Amino acid sequence: MGVITVNGEIKSKDLGITLVHEHLFLDFRLIFEDSSEVSKKELSEQKINIENLHILKKSPYSIKDNLILSSEDLILKELLEFKKAGGKTIVEQTSIGLGRSPQSIRNVANLAALNAVMGCGYYVKDSLPEYIIKKSEKDLISELISEIHYGVNGTNIRPGIIGELGISNDIGDWEKKLLKVASKVQRETGLAISVHIQAVPTLPGFTGKLPGLKILNILDEYGAILEKVVICHTDAKIDLKYIKSIMDFGAYAEFDHVGKEFYIESSDFLMDRDIDRILALKELVDSNYSKNILISNDVCLKTDLISYGGFGYGHILNNLVPLMLKKGIDREVINTILVSNPRRLLDVGSSYM
Numbered sequence: 001m002g003v004i005t006v007n008g009e010i011k012s013k014d015l016g017i018t019l020v021h022e023h024l025f026l027d028f029r030l031i032f033e034d035s036s037e038v039s040k041k042e043l044s045e046q047k048i049n050i051e052n053l054h055i056l057k058k059s060p061y062s063i064k065d066n067l068i069l070s071s072e073d074l075i076l077k078e079l080l081e082f083k084k085a086g087g088k089t090i091v092e093q094t095s096i097g098l099g100r101s102p103q104s105i106r107n108v109a110n111l112a113a114l115n116a117v118m119g120c121g122y123y124v125k126d127s128l129p130e131y132i133i134k135k136s137e138k139d140l141i142s143e144l145i146s147e148i149h150y151g152v153n154g155t156n157i158r159p160g161i162i163g164e165l166g167i168s169n170d171i172g173d174w175e176k177k178l179l180k181v182a183s184k185v186q187r188e189t190g191l192a193i194s195v196h197i198q199a200v201p202t203l204p205g206f207t208g209k210l211p212g213l214k215i216l217n218i219l220d221e222y223g224a225i226l227e228k229v230v231i232c233h234t235d236a237k238i239d240l241k242y243i244k245s246i247m248d249f250g251a252y253a254e255f256d257h258v259g260k261e262f263y264i265e266s267s268d269f270l271m272d273r274d275i276d277r278i279l280a281l282k283e284l285v286d287s288n289y290s291k292n293i294l295i296s297n298d299v300c301l302k303t304d305l306i307s308y309g310g311f312g313y314g315h316i317l318n319n320l321v322p323l324m325l326k327k328g329i330d331r332e333v334i335n336t337i338l339v340s341n342p343r344r345l346l347d348v349g350s351s352y353m
Contacts, residue, residue, distance in 0.1 A: 002347065002348065002349075003015060003115075003117060003160055003343075003346045003347055003348065004117065004148070004158050004159065004160035004191075004348065005089075005109075005115050005116055005117050005118075005160060006102065006105055006106040006109060006116045006117070006118050006157050006158070007106065007109070007110070007115075007116075008156075008158070010115060012343045012344075012346065012347040013343070014088075014115070015088065015089045015115060015339070015342060015343050015346065016087070016088030016089060016115075016339065017086055017087045017088050017089070017317065017338045017339055018087075018088065018089040018090075018091065018338065018339065018342035018343070018346075019082070019087065019089070019090050019091060019296045019297065019313060019316070020091045020194075020230070020254065020256075020294045020295075020296045020342050020345065021091060021093050021164070021194065021230075021232060021254060021256040021294070021296035021297075021298050022090050022091060022092055022093065022296060022297060022298065022299050022313060023069060023092065023093065023094050023098075023298070023299055023300045024069065024075045024079075024090070024092050024094070024101075024104070024105055024108060024116075024299075025069050025070060025075065025092075025094060025099065025100075025101040025104050025105065026068070026069050026094045026098045026099050026100075026300060027067070027068050027070075027098060027099035028067040028068070028098060028300055028301070029064055029067045029068065030097075030098075030123075030124075030126060030127050031061050031067065031202040032044070032061055032062075032064055032067055033059065033061045033062050033266055035062070040062065043055070043062065043063060044062060044063055044064055045064065046063060046065065047065050048063060048065050048066055048302055048303070048308055053303070053308070053309055056262075056301075056303050057262055057263070058262070058263050058264070058265045059264070059265055059266065060262055060264065060301060060303060061202060061264070065302065066301050066302045066303055066308075067301065067302075068302070069299075069300070069302065072104055072107055072108055074305070074307060075104075075108050076108045076111050076112055077307065078299075078305050078306060078307065078312050078313055079108060079109075079112040079114060079313055080112055081306060081312050081313060081314040081318075082114070082312070082313035082314045082317070083112055083113070083114055084314065085314040085317035085318050086317055087114070087313070087314065087317060088114060088115060089114065089115040089116070089117065089342070090109070090114055090115070090116050090117070090313070091116075091117045091119070091160075091161060091296075091342070091346070092105050092116055092117065092118050092119060093119040093161065093163050093164040093194055094119065095119050095120065095121045095122055095123045095163060095164050095165065095166065096120075096121065096122045096123065096128070096132070097122055097123030097124065097127030097128045097166065098123050098127060100118075100119070100152075102118060102152045102153075102155060102157040103155065103157065105118055105157075106157055117159075117160035117161055117346060118152075118157065118158070118159045118160060118161075119159055119160075119161050119162070119163050119164060119194065120144055120147050120148065120152075120159035120161070120162055120163075121144065121162050121163055121164070121165045121178070121182060122140075122165065122166060122178060123164070123165075123166035123196070124166030124167070124168055124196070124198075125166070125168065125172075125174045125175070127166065133174060137177055137180060137181055140177075140178075140181045141181050141184050141185055141188075144159075144162070144181070144185045145185055145188055145189060147159055148185070148189045148191065149189075159191070160191065160346060160348075161191055161192050161193075161194055161346065162182050162185055162186060162189075162191050162192065162193045162194065163182075163192075163193060163194025163195065163196070163230070163232075164194045164195065164196040164232060165178055165179070165182055165193065165194065165195050165196060166178075166196045167179070167195055167196060167197055167198075167211065167215055168198050169197075169198050169210075169211055171211060171214060171215070171218070176218060179195075179215065179218050179219055179222060179224075180222045182219075182224070183219055183222035183223055183224035184222070184223075186224055186225060186228065187223060187224075187225070189348065190228075190348035190349050191228075191348055192228040192229065192230065192345045192346060193219070193224060193228065193229045193230070194229075194230040194232060194254075195212075195215055195229065195230065195231055195232060196232050196233065197210055197211055197212055197215065197231060197232060197233055198233075199232075199233035199234070199236040199237065199257075200233070200236050200264070200269060200271070202264075202267075210234075210239070210242060212231040212234070212242065212246050212253075213242070213245055213246065213249075215231065216229065216231070216246065216249045216251055220249075226249050226250045226251050227250045227251070228345060229249075229251040229252070230251065230252040230253075230254050230294060230345065231246045231251055231252070231253055231254065232254045232256055232298075233254070233256060233257065233298070234246065234253045234254060234255060235254075235255040235256065235257050235258070235272060235276075235277050235280070236257050236260075236271055236272065237271075237272055238272050238276055238277065238280045240280060240283060240284070243280070243284065244284070244287065244289065246292075247284075247289045247292035247293075250292075251292070252292050252293070252294045252341065252345065253284075253289075253292060253293065253294070254294040254295070254296065255277050255280075255281065255293070255294070255295045255296075256294070256295065256296040256297065256298040257271060257272075257277075257297075257298060258274060258277060258295060258296065258297050258298075258315060258316055258320055259274065259297050259304065259310065259311040259315045259316075259319075260297075260298075260304070261273045261274065274319075274320060274323070275323070277295075277320075278320070278323050278324055278327050278329075279327065281293065281295075281324065281329060281337075282324075282327050282328060282329055285329055285333050290333050290336050290337065291336060291340075291341060292341075293336075293337050293341065294337070294341055294342065294345070295316060295320070295337055295338070296316070297311070297312075297313060297315055297316065299312070299313060316338070321334055
């Protein structure tokens, strides 16, 4: 049994503590909040510094520099904090449309001596060029399977998870095609599917209604293995009934906004806090859902990094785990969430390797 990393297959037992949804390199300017005010336009082009950092506490998408992760040196420095805390594996879910960078992922993983699992597939429709949208289902399936078997763009760097797939609140023809493609690729390769849903009002069409259950019904119709499906971003605004419903399908509900506690002034959206997440996790554990829980940070902004005032990739191990223990979640359950569940999710089995 094994897992596909950017350096080839490894045994699933060697994954160790795993962050299942992170970004090391991406271009997230898709969510940039433009302004008609000339002073704000000037601000938007600035590099992040101590004098404008406070603005991002309530307008995190107002400075373009905050939406780009591109420095190998910076990311290596940040990853070492995760490693020092005991982490061993990063799942990098930057999909096509967000600037996926296979060589850089492998470079920093090797320098940090960490395992890295890379994603494949497509982000939301608005992030993609028209020529991709117009491709046939058959061509999309063929391209993804080729990446998984042989590597990306002539390299030997292979994806080990399908995702994150960008599904918006309005599930149209493109979204259905993407879910059908993912289901067929999963059946062919054994890889898990990780689905982005729009849980934070940053893109057009946000309604506040999370489409996770509808997505699971569509995937089920297309023959996906729901026990190897992740519904992401369930903790921006926590709804335990919704989360339990995802788990009742056999799928994973992912808490991946850990460390994000900011306010978005433009949409009057206040992110739930880490203490809210821990209390929700305790309720889920007490209700026997621990085997369907995944947690991660979803680092996607510079201000998520320690270098820019955030908590970094080591936050869960350094800060969240001690609070989980304090609130009565025992170490065995934490090990299930951080080690056993990712191992089961990412293991493709010897028949697919």
